[in-house]
Amino acid sequence: MLSLLEMSVTGGILIAVIVIARALGINKLPKKAFLVLWAVALCRLILPFSLPSPASVYSVAEQAGVTVRRPGVLLSQAAPAGGQGGAEVPAALIVWGAVALLFAALFLIVHLRARRNYRVSLPVEDPFVAGWLEQHRLRRPVQVRYSDQTTAPFTYGVLWPVILLPKSMDRSDETRLGFILSHEMAHIRRFDAFWKWVLAAVLCLHWFNPLVWVMYVLANRDLELSCDESVLRESGRDARAPYALTLVGLEEKRTHFMPLASSFSKNALEERITAIMKIKKTTIAGIAAALALVVAVTTVFATNAAPKSTGGIPAPSPSASVSPSPSPSAAPGGPLAKVPGGVAEIKDRPGPVVTNGTGEGGDDNYPTAYTKAQYDLVISTLKFEGYEKMSIAEFNRKINAAFNSDGYWDEGGVGRAYETVMMFLESTDPNAPFLLNTVQASQDEYNARTEEVYSDKRVDPDFRGTAEVYREDDIYGDTVRRQIATANYTFTYRILDQDKLTVEARDQFLQNVMQGAQDYLNGKTPGELLDDKDGEAHFKTxxxxxxxxxxxxxxxxxxxxxxxxxxFDSYW
Known part of the structure; x- marks a missing residue:
């Protein structure tokens, strides 16, 4: 699932695009188009997933994927299995939650204070109002009430909506009163009171994002602009001037801020008057342009990149392997020897493979070694300071960002360097556990989560390991290794809490699984392994x-x- 920060960043980009589109087309396109766009932005900010699209702007940043995979490195000493204990809640999470609750409380306090004024209102008993309601009947019962606690008309309530009028308002001007009722009824028909609650809730969640504050202000303005447009579509263009005068007169009397109610008079009066006077007839071309805008912005900025297949150089087969040189002190007929480093090396390849040259050449122009510069580039780019204590969410995002950086596949880029180093890295290298365990696992976790989002099906990351045992014998002073058993395996796992699981704890989990596989083979005698007809099934268990x-x-x-x-019984 996407984190709140990821949702806020991608949602912020979408908001910025909508703001630009709004500035260019607010007086040229139907106002409903912008309401639809704000609804898309809200979905982007609150839904922890998105739909893939080949046309998404994020396609340019899609990672190339893992093209070389190696078995993980089993360290010589693996700590016992166990949980992390009571992980502390990050301070940033506490601050975010406290501020979010503070804003939520402020919204509720303002709303509840206003509700107290609503309760003392009285029903409007006016023949014109009664006739108007009869002509504009909805499935939901709508009341028109008046109160001396308000200075401007507004609407509140979702299931049982109420249009509240000021007691001091002159209701004898039926044209003016009709404008007001039509405007408020437009709010009711569109459930604007509900959408205001949603906007407020999203603002509380993303209070740290200034673009969400911009969205809150502009979306509320567009709710009013759309209702203005609806009234004038119903009343005709000749009503623009008297409707604008009604709006000006009510704005002068407004004194209260009601963030969760639909008010007839709002800020940005100049924008509303301009929009009223520039309103045009609805045309097929205008509708088509609005539809095209909504589809384009949604497709390009509200979706994720579609997954693409990964190519590249295949990983060396783990079954073709030799192990590091054995100790000459091993006694003939001694116990099974645990493989140092726990992972097989690629057979018949040069070593050491660090060179001062380009590292290029060989058959099909594939590299035959990596350079020191390539090695240093990979380590300096990927091995972040203090990475062990980072959460999996933070580290995996950093790793993904590093591989999506500019110039990834350029000559001398980190992508080529990483592929080459991964092909020829010795398992005895000090950074082998980091690259073969930590980085490979994080890449696969990110890819698995991406595929899961795109397919709407569960996808668990997998990790490869190798377990081998040998018997060391002495033949006239020469030490030979007799390979008894080897197993190459893949296991899958599920991260249950990406924010509390640290990289160190994830790596320890991988170590514990690999250690268990190795311990099983180490615990068997050569005879037991050779005579076990169901050895594979027992190893899997x-x-x-x-x-x-x-x-x-x-x-x-x-x-x-x-x-x-x-x-098997063979000599190397």
Whole structure:
């Protein structure tokens, strides 16, 4: 799910586009078009997902995806499984929540104070008003009342709406009164009181985003402009001047701020008068232009990029492997040796592979090694200071942003450097756990979540591991390794709380699962492994048990597959 900050940023971009479109077309297009656009912006700000579109502006920033995947690195010492304990609530979350509640309380206090004035109002008993209501009947019962506690007409209530008039208002001017009732009835028909509540709620959630404040002000203005337009469509263009005079007279008397009620008179009077005097007849061309604007803005700015397939150089097969050199002190017929580093290396490739050259060449122009400059670029770009304590949400966003940076695939860019380093990185390299575990897992988590949003189906990230055991023997002083069993596997998991799960805890979960797989093989004698006809099934059961034991309240193990398993007696 998208975080609140992500929703606010993308929603803010959409609001900025709507503001520009509004400035250019507010007096040229039907006002309803802008109400529809504000509704789209509200959805973008409150819905933690979005629909994919090939035409989305975010397509240009779509990440290329993981093109080289390697098994994870099992550290020599894995800490016991367990949860993180009582994680503290981030201070930023506390501040956000406190301010959001403060704004919500202010809105409610203003509204509840106004409600006390509503209760002392009395029904308007006027033949003209009664006849007007009869001609404009709705399914919801509408009341017209008056009160000496208000100075300007307004509407409140959603299911049982009330048009409240000032007691001092001269109701003998039926033309003027008809304008007022028509305007307020337009609010009622469109459920504007409800939309004002939604706008206020979104403002409370996104109080830190100045563009949301802009949306709140302009959307409220457009509710009034649209009602003005509705009245004049009904009354005719000849009513523009008297309607504008009615508006001016009521604005002069308004004294109260009512953020959750639909008021006849609002701020930005000059904008309203200008819009009234420039109102035009509705034409097919105008409707088509408004529809095109709504569709274009929604498609380009309110959607996410459509997923695209990832290509690139395939990862080396983990089954073709040798392990680091064994210790010469291993005794003949000794116990099974745990593989140092826990991950197989790519067979028959040069090492060390750090060069001072370009790192390019070889068959099909594929690189044959990585340079020190490429290695340093990858580490300096991706290894953020204090990353271990970052939440998964923050770290994965940073990793994704790094790979979406300008010049990703340019010559000398971090994309090419990363691909090359990943192809030839030694598992004994000090940064191998970071690149092969931390970064690979974060990339897959981001991609899995993206695919889940696009497909509306659950997609769990997966992680690959390798477990191997050897027996070391001495032949006239030469140490030989006899490979007994090897297993390549993939397991899936689910992040339950992306904001509380830290990178350190996620990596520990991965370590605990890999350690459990390795421990299963280490705990068997060569004979037991070689004679076990159901070795693959037993290994999978052990892997599942390790995954469930490694789960915490923030991350869970969801399944596994054994990609390759074999127990055999051979020498290397």
């Amino acid at each position: 052990a892997l599942e048990a390790a995954g469930k034991a490694a789960a915490t309240s923030y991350i869970e193990f969801t399944g596994c597959e054994v990609d390759y398993y074999d127990a």
